[in-house]
Structures are given as C-alpha cells and as structure tokens.
Amino acid sequence: MFDVTSTDIKKLGILPNNKEWELELPHPTNNEKVSIIGVNSWGQALRLNIDWKPQSSNTSSIGVSFHFEDGKGGIYEMNEQNLVPYDKHKREYKAPGISLEVLNPFRRLRIKFRGYLTKSGSNEVVFVKMRLLWIAISNVFDFECDHNKDFIECDLKNNSKFKSMDEIKFENRFEQMGQMKGTFQVDHQNEEKLFLWGNKSKKKAENVLTSGGKGSSLASLNHLSAKLKNSIDIRIPKGIVVTCSAYKLFVKHNKQIDSCIQKLKSAVGKPDILQKECSNVVNAIKSSQLPVEIKNNIRSQLDILYANNDFNGQSFAVRSSAAGEDSEEMSAAGQMTTYLGVRGLDEIYDAVLKCWSSQFDFIAVEYKRGYGQDVDSMMAVVIQEMVDCDSAGVLFTCDPVSGDETEIIITGNYGIGESVVSAMSEPDTIRVALNITDNSFNSRTVKGIKSISIGSKAKAIKMNTSGSGTVEVDTNDANSCCISNENALKLTNIALEIQKFFGSVRDIEWGIKDDQIVILQSRPVTNLDTGFTEFELMHEIDVGMPSEKExxxxxxxxxxxxxxxxxxxxxxxxxxxxxxxxxxxxxxxxxxxxxxxxxxxxx
Structure with missing residues (x-):
C-alpha cells in the first residue's frame, strides 16, 4: 500500500489513499464489528462497540453498545439495535444520537454522542453530550498479513494436532492504539474534559447483502405510510420534481449562461468583481426560456397527477432543492427563493427559472462558499400543491439549541406557514413532553402537553383566492392558540413516526386544513451534531500522546x-x-x- 521511495504523497502515507478510505469507512455490503476502548488511571473509561449489518444499498442494521465511567462513581450504559438510513457520502457509522466519523482513515476519528444513557444501579435515564477526537499513536496491525508465519509454524510444530499452516485461518481484523481527547456533559451540568488511551479494532465478515435498494426503500416507505394511515389521518400534498438532470440540460442548451457561470467561478475570492458576476448570471437565467423538452416533461407529469388539466386552477409552491441544501450540515434557509401561489404553466416555468437563478445571488454564493460548497451546485426544483391551511408552522423533535429530546416544540400561526418561517409574527409555542426510557427512537411515547405560550400573531399570510401569490391579513383570534390540544398531540405522534423512519431528529413544516394534518416538508435539524466544539477546534491538529505521563x-x-x-x-x-x-x-x-x-x- 505504501512506497517510501515514491514522490507521491499518498504512496508515502502523508495523505490517505483510496484503499485506506475503503478499509476504514462503513462497508456498503459487508458485516463489520468495530470496537473502541479507552481508559485512564483516574477511573474514567469508555467502550464503544458497533455491529454493522447492511440490509440494502441505502439501509443498514446497526447495533450499538456504549459504556462510560465518569471517574466519580457514575456508570452510564446503552445497548440498542436500529435500522437506519445509510449514506455512503457521510463517512460515518451513525445511529440515533451517536456517530463514529472518519476524519482521516487510520489517523483520526471523531466520536459524537448526544442522547440518553441509563445510569447503572438506578436505571435513571440521563441526557449526555460527548465529543471526542480519536488520534492514532501506533501503526495498524493487520491480523491477516502482519503475523510472522514462520514463527507461528515453528511454535506449533510440537503440537500433535497441528499439520500445516494451511489449516491456520487468520482473523480478518485491524487493530491500532490511539488516544481520545474531548469533552463530556451529563444532565446539562458543567462540561468536563476527558483524556483516554486504548485501542481500536475492526473486524470484517463476508458479503451479506440480500435485497436491492429500491425494494428495501419502497418497503420502508410503504410500512410507514400504512402505519400512519391506520392510526392518524394525514395528508401529503401532491407534487413533482424538476430534477438535477433538467438543470444540466438547461445549462447545456444555453451557452451564454454556461459562459457567465464560468466567469463567476473565476471571480470567487475576488470581492471587487464577484457581486457583479453574480448579478450577470442571475439576469441571464431569468431572461432565458426553458427548453421545450423540459416544458413538455413538466406538463406531462402534472397531467398524470391532475386529470383533465385540473391543475390550471391549482396554486403551487415552487422551491429549490439544491445539493447539500436542507442537510445536517447546512439548511440554506432564506438563501434561495421560494415562490408561493404560482398558477398556470407559464408562471410555473418562470418560477423554475427564478429558483435556478436564486442560487447565484451574491448572498447565496457567499453562504455556499462558507460551507465549502460548489457555487454551481446541481439543483432540482420542487413543484408542490399548496394547501390553504387554517393554521401552519414548524415543529422540532428536539430542542434546536441544546439537542435535548425530552420535549417536542411546535410553533404555529393562522394561515400558511410563511409567517412563522419568515418570523413575520410572533407565533404560538406548544411544548409537548415525551416519555423516554432509552436512547432509541422506537420506544418514545407522548406524555402530554407541558406548556402553551400564546404569541401576538398580529399578522397572518393566506393564499390569494382571486389570483396568484399570497396576501397578508390581520388575525381575528390572536388571543387563542392556533392549534387545538388534540391536533397538537396528533402532530406530535406523526413527528415521532417521521423521526423513527429517518433515524434522526427532524425539523418539520406542518399545516392543518379542516382538522386534517398536512406534512409539507421534513429535514434534519441543522448543525446540531455536525459543528465542531471549541475544544475540538483547539486540538484539531494535535498529535496523540503515547501515555498520560507524557x-x-x-x-x-x-x-x-x-x-x-x-x-x-x-x-x-x-x-x-x-x-x-x-x-x-x-x-x-x-x-x-x-x-x-x-x-x-x-x-
């Protein structure tokens, strides 16, 4: 794998090569067992065992055993099995509340935990946050090829049962020593530093993938849909997606736009001309026309959804769906334009162009640069039926600041949810308490409404029934909560099912029309577990110390x-x-x- 005589920095081992990434990352088809152990002389210890079993190309069964001793007599444990979505681009083993992220294979890992552990002896469930950097302090020992076979054969030759080395099967496992350093916090108490030393072990098994990705994904979606349908009346508005391929086709058909985008890329890092080049791209896209092929595809897909051209009287929301948008790392909220109350094909075509152009606005370009994104990201556009909701808003399945999941937070206002998303009016806030017996999403139930805070709700946004767009109206009943207790509890149960399905805490846009709950969108809560702590930033380039006495x-x-x-x-x-x-x-x-x-x- 390495060549000390080479001038290639990957062959020299200075930078990781592709084989190292392949060996260290979660395997898409093979069973794996990963174990990390760390201790120190003042009574602190940590053990993390991960049992990884892929089920399809986008789902995996993951068993997690987590044991932590804080050095003060507190012992905290978790043992869980979950079926989770698998994204090969994430470079991490991930289960609800916990992640083992590969920063640099066989050199540096990151352990992130934000969830609930059971305190040994009392069965009390406590909220724990932990961030640790694992830094290698030894070379990798490969049990398959690093053994000296001649030495083993010599040592075993006096054993009557031993015949030849062909009978010896070496374990397919890697082992490496490392230091862990970071911080932990128990039940919102003061954050403490943690330094541990131990080993990391990874064992691989044979290929066990048994089903295709489409079959597994459809089975999961059908299971969720059937479960919600039998218990709760829920509606998901109709819609279509103008894909990233359509965007690529559009740019390919417009040489002038492609030229403007290339000039914009060249202007990145040059503040004096960047804003001008952004404006040039935006104006070029807005003044162009969609290719006939894309127009025909949009028309045909709407015809399938709405028979007999019934969509002409329907209002739509047309919104961006760029690569990296609405992810755990970045939400891009407010950076790209959404168009509400769009009616008729001509307005839809125009809104699609405006959505594509909005990613090149100066503010959006600077936002993407700040997150290391390409300024010309592949962008899809969602065309979704609008619902003239009686009330709407946003729901978080955890506290978006601390990450505590003992409460679900619902904010809402009368009308459609734009007044809540844009912070135009002070919304109502409903906090719903949950019963949490462990860290798994599978066992959580609703305890009841904890508190209701009535917002001023001075203004609301409604759909314009006489034309396109929306209108701002005064609220008639600002002193009452915009959502009934019964609907708040129904919405909470739906949110728990969505959270369980996606395997992560969610930010959900909801609406209610004639007492029927409408789910408009669901995204991960941004930057809850992805950002680096101050300690991690201070120690991100540290070398591992071989022992605690150095x-x-x-x-x-x-x-x-x-x-x-x-x-x-x-x-x-x-x-x-x-x-x-x-x-x-x-x-x-x-x-x-x-x-x-x-x-x-x-x-």
Whole structure:
C-alpha cells in the first residue's frame, strides 16, 4: 500500500489513499464489528462497540453498545439495535444520537454522542453530550498479513494436532492504539474534559447483502405510510420534481449562461468583481426560456397527477432543492427563493427559472462558499400543491439549541406557514413532553402537553383566492392558540413516526386544513451534531500522546517557539541539540533516594 521511495504523497502515507478510505469507512455490503476502548488511571473509561449489518444499498442494521465511567462513581450504559438510513457520502457509522466519523482513515476519528444513557444501579435515564477526537499513536496491525508465519509454524510444530499452516485461518481484523481527547456533559451540568488511551479494532465478515435498494426503500416507505394511515389521518400534498438532470440540460442548451457561470467561478475570492458576476448570471437565467423538452416533461407529469388539466386552477409552491441544501450540515434557509401561489404553466416555468437563478445571488454564493460548497451546485426544483391551511408552522423533535429530546416544540400561526418561517409574527409555542426510557427512537411515547405560550400573531399570510401569490391579513383570534390540544398531540405522534423512519431528529413544516394534518416538508435539524466544539477546534491538529505521563511543553523557549512542540519536532531537536546541552547527572540509589553527583558539563 505504501512506497517510501515514491514522490507521491499518498504512496508515502502523508495523505490517505483510496484503499485506506475503503478499509476504514462503513462497508456498503459487508458485516463489520468495530470496537473502541479507552481508559485512564483516574477511573474514567469508555467502550464503544458497533455491529454493522447492511440490509440494502441505502439501509443498514446497526447495533450499538456504549459504556462510560465518569471517574466519580457514575456508570452510564446503552445497548440498542436500529435500522437506519445509510449514506455512503457521510463517512460515518451513525445511529440515533451517536456517530463514529472518519476524519482521516487510520489517523483520526471523531466520536459524537448526544442522547440518553441509563445510569447503572438506578436505571435513571440521563441526557449526555460527548465529543471526542480519536488520534492514532501506533501503526495498524493487520491480523491477516502482519503475523510472522514462520514463527507461528515453528511454535506449533510440537503440537500433535497441528499439520500445516494451511489449516491456520487468520482473523480478518485491524487493530491500532490511539488516544481520545474531548469533552463530556451529563444532565446539562458543567462540561468536563476527558483524556483516554486504548485501542481500536475492526473486524470484517463476508458479503451479506440480500435485497436491492429500491425494494428495501419502497418497503420502508410503504410500512410507514400504512402505519400512519391506520392510526392518524394525514395528508401529503401532491407534487413533482424538476430534477438535477433538467438543470444540466438547461445549462447545456444555453451557452451564454454556461459562459457567465464560468466567469463567476473565476471571480470567487475576488470581492471587487464577484457581486457583479453574480448579478450577470442571475439576469441571464431569468431572461432565458426553458427548453421545450423540459416544458413538455413538466406538463406531462402534472397531467398524470391532475386529470383533465385540473391543475390550471391549482396554486403551487415552487422551491429549490439544491445539493447539500436542507442537510445536517447546512439548511440554506432564506438563501434561495421560494415562490408561493404560482398558477398556470407559464408562471410555473418562470418560477423554475427564478429558483435556478436564486442560487447565484451574491448572498447565496457567499453562504455556499462558507460551507465549502460548489457555487454551481446541481439543483432540482420542487413543484408542490399548496394547501390553504387554517393554521401552519414548524415543529422540532428536539430542542434546536441544546439537542435535548425530552420535549417536542411546535410553533404555529393562522394561515400558511410563511409567517412563522419568515418570523413575520410572533407565533404560538406548544411544548409537548415525551416519555423516554432509552436512547432509541422506537420506544418514545407522548406524555402530554407541558406548556402553551400564546404569541401576538398580529399578522397572518393566506393564499390569494382571486389570483396568484399570497396576501397578508390581520388575525381575528390572536388571543387563542392556533392549534387545538388534540391536533397538537396528533402532530406530535406523526413527528415521532417521521423521526423513527429517518433515524434522526427532524425539523418539520406542518399545516392543518379542516382538522386534517398536512406534512409539507421534513429535514434534519441543522448543525446540531455536525459543528465542531471549541475544544475540538483547539486540538484539531494535535498529535496523540503515547501515555498520560507524557506532556508537551514550550518550557523556557516560549518566546522562540510560540506553542507546544510536536513529537516530530522534539525528536529532531533532541538529536541536533542534545550533545550541546548542559546537564546535571543524577543517580537513583536502591533505597529510593536521588543523588546528584555534582558533575556538570557538556555531553
């Protein structure tokens, strides 16, 4: 895998190569067992076991065993099995509340936990947050090929049962020593630092994938749909998607737009011309026309949804769906334009163009650059039937700041949800308490409404019944809650099912029309577990220390070396400068006393 004579930085091992990524990341078809253990001399310990069993190309069964000792007598544990969505682009083993992220294969990992552990001895469920960096302090030992077979054969030759090395089967496992450093917090108490030393082990099994991705995905969706249909009356508005392929076709058919986009890419990092190039791209797209092929496809798909051209009198919401948007890392909320109350094919075509152009607005480009996204992201557009809701709003299945999942938070106002999303009016806030007995999403139930806070709700937004777009109206009943207690509890149960299906805490847009609940959109809660803590940022390029008795110090050379020296720097400097250093010779006597000889000079 490595070649020390090469000039390629990947073959030298300075940067990870493709094979290392393949071996360290979750395998899409193979069973795997991953174990990480860490301890220290002051009574703290951590053990994480992951049992990974892919079920399809986009789902996997994952068993997680988590054990943590805080050094103060507290022992916290979790043992769970979940069926979770699998995304090969995420570079992590992920289950509800916990993630093992590969930052740099066989060099640096990241353990993230935000969830509930059972306290040993009392069965009390406590909320725990933990962020740890795992840093390698040894080479990888491969049990299949790093054994000395000649030595083993020599050692076993006197065993009467041993015949030949062909009978010996080596375990398909990697093992490596490492240091963990980070922070933890129990039940919202003060955050504490954590330093552990131990090993990481990964064992692979044979290919066990038994079903195709489409079959598994459809089975999961049908299961969720049937379950909700039997218990709760729920509506999901009709809609179609203008795909990323349509966007690529549009750019391909418009050489002028492609040229403007290339100029914009060249202007990135040049503030004096970037804003002008953004405006050029936006104007070029808005003034163009959709290719006939795309228009015909939009028309045919709407004909399928609405027989006899019934869609001409229907209002639609036309919104962007760019790559990376509404993900756990970035939401792009407010960065790209949504068009409400769109009627007729001509308005739909125009709104699609405006959605595509909105990703090139100066603010949107700067936002994407801040998250490392390509300024010309592949963008789909969602055309979804609008519902003239009696009330609508946003629901979080956890506290969006702390991540605590003991409450579901519902915010709402009369009319459609735009007044809540845009913060135009102070909404009502309903907090619903949950029964949580463990970290799994499968066992959570509704305890009851905890509190209701009535917002001012001075204004609301309704659909324009006499034409396109929306209208702003005064609310008639601002002193009452916009959603009944019964519907709030129904909405909470639906949210728990959606959370269970996606395997992550959710940000859900909802509406109610004639007492029927409408789910408009569901996305992960942004930046809850993806952002780096202050400790992680301070220590992101640290080297691992081999033991807890070793320290890096700048000592009396602080003015010369502004920061702690690395192990490589220490090794080099000791070899270069040790012969010139003045020393005192000490001898440790058998009785334990330290005796200085009085010798003083140069080595």
């Amino acid at each position: 320290y890096l110090s700048k000592a009396n050379v602080g003015e010369v070396i502004p920061g702690c020296t690395s192990s490589l720097n220490l090794t080099y400097n000791f070899k270069q400068w040790m012969p010139l250093m003045i020393y005192d010779l000490h001898i440790c006597l058998p009785n334990g006393n330290l005796y200085m000889t009085g010798m003083r000079g140069h080595l």
